[in-house]
Amino acid sequence: MPNSFGLNRSLGGAIGAIALVSLLSSLALYWTQTQQNDAIEARGRSRQIMSSLDAFRVAMLNQETGLRGYLLTGDDSSLEPYRSGRIALDQTLVDLQRLVTENRTETDLLVQAEDAARHWQTDIGELAVHQMAVSATRDEAVGIEMKGGGKRLFDQFRTRLKAIQDSEEQIFAHQNVVVKAAKRNSLLVLVVGAIITLLICAGMGVAINRLIVQPLVLLAQVMRRLTHRDLDVVVPSIKQRNEVGEMARAVEVFKKGLIELDRTSLLRVTADTLPAMVGYVDHKRRVGFLNNEFSRTFDLGQGDVSEVYGKPLSDVFGSTPFPGARLELETALGGKDTRFEQRLFRPGRPSRDIEAFYRPHRAPNGTVLGVVTLLTDITDRKRMERRLAQQARDLLRSNEELEQFAYVASHDLKAPLRGIENLVSWIEEDLEGVLTGDTQTNMDLLKSRVRRLESLLDDLLAYSRAGRADDQNDAVDTRLVVDELAALVSPPEGFEITADPSLPKLQTPRAPLTQVFQNLIGNAIKHHDRPSVGHVMVAAAPGEGVTEFTVTDDGPGIPDRFFDRVFGMFQTLKPRDEVEGSGMGLAIVKKLIERRGGKVWLSGGEAGRGLKVHFTWPEIALGKHDDTDR
Incomplete structure (x- = not known):
């Protein structure tokens, strides 16, 4: 029986070779990286040691300078460098002892340097300071420093420190060489591994093309001819001793099956x-x-x-x-x-x-x-289509009934509200001159509540009708719309409404977009805490199939935690006694935008003030403005 596993062994061997090369390359890289990291760490330790050696010298020089100043002036404040140098020397010795602990030679040299420094502190520094404190021995104190013992001790610790520094400089230079060699070896490992892998892959490509691709192309041609009932075609690679040969023998069996089957049974x-x-x-x-x-x-x-x-x-x-x-x-x-x-x-x-x-x-x-x-x-599909059609009719009827209900509710409730308002006015007329201050205040509150309820009914009806019967597209100049609204909303004196030149011309329904701008601009004016110097900017930026509008004001803004809440129905962030409103403005904006397939969101203004309202509006752009549009 022909061997049907030749390709498995060949491809498996090649893949194993690639895996082995990758493993060896990884191990070599790991080794070189370890060397490099160790060398870098050693260099860093050498830098720290040499820096601490400099600090050692500076600390001793500061002590010597402070002592000499004190001996010359006798002023106790002149000892400040001496005292700070002693403290710095103690800390430096702690650092050096920790850093050179693994180097016995440097440890011994450091001990000798420390011993010389301590002798100087004891035999020169402390003794001179002590004798200077007594008037009778001040001349002797000056003589201690002048005898030259201090220089001998300084030379001793300087010599030891110099020996330690020379050793560390040699170590630092050696580790530099190690780092460069490790980098060079890493690059070499990468290049050699990549070359070997590419050679193996190239060999695999050649083998796959010769043993698999070309035979499979021939088998595909045979299969195409068999599908056209060309049963005289000869199946190639039948004697090939691998999986392609197995497939060719399967095609031969298929060919024999076609010969045996007639057209109807197939x-x-x-x-x-x-x-x-x-x-x-x-x-x-x-x-x-x-x-x-x-x-x-x-x-x-x-x-x-x-x-x-x-x-x-x-x-x-x-x-x-x-x-x-x-x-x-x-x-x-x-x-x-x-x-x-x-x-x-x-x-x-x-x-x-x-x-x-x-x-x-x-x-x-x-x-x-x-x-x-x-x-x-298609019985089930037709049944589903009929069900969907019925549901669509039911939904349409429900929407019509809901709109009618909203209209009737608004209309029928307004009559008794107007009656209540009239009754309050008549009561005020009948009791004119009798009403006390509190009673008059309550009567005013009652009329305010009646007007607020009437406004709520109007806004509820507007919300129910938002976005209906507004599918007629018009050529809309959004910059001109904002300019017209700036005059229509009658902002307070000093309040500015700016239409940015980025506002485009669109092919879109005019009414809903105008209502969105009007509600957002009106909302910014209503809630502004400094209306006499307020400013609203309306800008736009093109998107993919949409235009993103941004309405920015410089008012008090809204805390981030309320960004989602303000789009709900009847939602206000201040008591209605402070700001008159139904809380429906942004809810209507959200409904109008989402019915057009857009979305609306908020972001904070600049310098901790103001609010930005962003919304996208699907459209067909007609072009941008230029200066001749104005």
């Missing part, structure tokens, strides 16, 4: 796997083929659909006629594709909705030999 095997009714009617209206789906829908009077082959349609489909057996089938036999829907009424069984597609089958010379029929049961 069609049936294929068609019986479909969830639709697939059939063939020849030009004499005889059944050439029916798949098993027909027996589930029609009463064929036979136990197996293969028993009806060759029989006239009228004999096979007796109680329930074949769909479109007259006009549609005749049209298809005339050479034209036909598609239609039909309701099947079956005796003693529920009716079904059928979608049919008939396609002519032609001979090479164009003669129609028959018709391929495809019948699909």
Whole structure:
């Protein structure tokens, strides 16, 4: 039996080689990186040691300078460098002892340097300071420093420190060499690993092309010829001892199977796997083929659909006629594709909705030999379509009823509200001169509440109607709209409303966009804490299929935590006794924008003040403004 695992072993070996190269490269990189990191760490330790050695010298020099100043002036404040130098020396010695602990030679040198420094502090520094404090021994104190003992001790610790520094400089230079070598080795490992991997991959590519790709291309050509019933084709690579040869032998088996199967049985095997009714009617209206789906829908009077082959349609489909057996089938036999829907009424069984597609089958010379029929049961789909249509009608009716309810509720409630307002006015007239201050205040509050409720009803009706009957597109100059609104809303004196030159011309419904701008500008004016110097800017930026508008004010702004809340119905952030409003303005804005397929959101202004309202508006841009538009 031919070996069918040659490609597995070859490809597996190549992949294993790549994995091995990758592993070795990774280990080599890890080793070089470890060397480099250790060398970098050693360099850093050398830098710290040399820095601490400098600090050691500076600390001793500061002590010597402070002592000399004190001996010359006798002023105690002159000892400040001396005292700070002692403290700095102690800290520096702690750092140096920690850093050189692993180097025995440097540790010994540091001990000797410290011993010399401590001797200087004890025998020179402390003794001189002590004798200077007594008037009788001040001359002796000056003489201690002048005898030269201090210089000898300074030379001792300087020599030791110099030896430590020379050692660390050699270590630092050596580690520099190690770092450079590690970098060079890392690059070398990467290059060599990449080259080896590329060579293996190139070899794999050549092998795959020769052993797999070319044979598979030939097999694909054979398969295409077999699908065209060219059974004389020779299948290549049958004797190849790998998986491609196994596939070629499978194609050979398939070819032999095609030879053994006739056209009808092959069609049936294929068609019986479909969830639709697939059939063939020849030009004499005889059944050439029916798949098993027909027996589930029609009463064929036979136990197996293969028993009806060759029989006239009228004999096979007796109680329930074949769909479109007259006009549609005749049209298809005339050479034209036909598609239609039909309701099947079956005796003693529920009716079904059928979608049919008939396609002519032609001979090479164009003669129609028959018709391929495809019948699909669409009963469930039709039922769903009817249900969706009914739901759409119900939703439309519900919306109309809701709008009517909102209108009636608003209209019917306004009459008693106006009556209440009139009654309050009459009571005030009847009690004129009698009403006390508190009573008059309560009467004013009652009228204010009535007007507020009437405003709420108006806004509720506006909200229910927002976005309706506004689908007519117009050429809208948004910059001109903002300018018109700036005059329409009548802002307080000193309040500025600016239309940025970025505002475009759009092809969009005018009314809803105008209402959005009006509500946002009006809202900014209403809630501004400094209306006499307030400013609102309306700008735009093009997006993908939308325009993003931004309405920016310099008012008090809104805390971030309320950004989502303000778009709700009847939502206000201040008591309505402070700012008159229904809390519906931004809710209407949100509804108008979302009905157009846009979205709205808030962001904070600059310098902790103001508010930016962003919203997107789908549109067809007509162009940008220039200076001639004004």
